Amino acid sequence: EVQLVEFGGGLVKPGVSLRLSCAASGFTFSSYTMNWVRQAPGKGLEWVSSISSGSSDKYYADSVKGRFTISRDNAKNSLYLQMNSLRVEDTAVYYCARDSTFDPWGQGTLVTVSS
């Protein structure tokens, strides 16, 4: 069964850093582009970042560019999102999703940025 499990979320203060992880299983992780998408409370979906299978290409939304870094470890079947200089407006559930079709999605991990 293809499965994605995110973890690493929590309550943090503005300006601090947080690293999210996404553990993949049930498929050949190293063959797929991977993505991060977030959803603020009561709001719609917002694409955050994507990384190619071999890490050569990385893309970011303007809202996180320069603050967030996407990476992956194909040996560990893991995807990461390093989030620096967090802002209140980064509060959201963060999902990882596979491939250019964003299928499937993990269950999400909540990041709350509040003073």
Next chain:
Amino acid sequence: QSVLTQPPSASGTPGQRVTISCSGSSSNIGSNTVNWYQQLPGTAPKLLIYSNNQRPSGVPDRFSGSKSGTSASLAISGLQSEDEADYYCATWDDSLNGPYVFGTGTKVTVL
């Protein structure tokens, strides 16, 4: 602010047909295929339609998608109570703003 516009809500009675529109531009829908996602209350989104009109395995055939020019649409025929959810269109965008964009989302209510 999303570049793909959807109506905020749609509704129908069980058995009816409901259609959701998704309006974009030449840099996104006009030049790329469209995917649709269903998000049931309290759950993660799920791929419903890919490549404009293809259904993943397990998705009922009462869900269908289409695309014309810079717009796309999702149709739900034979509406069922379990279809009550949020629906999002999405596609790649060739502009400088970023590769992937989601629609504003449509809440479908089964009356």
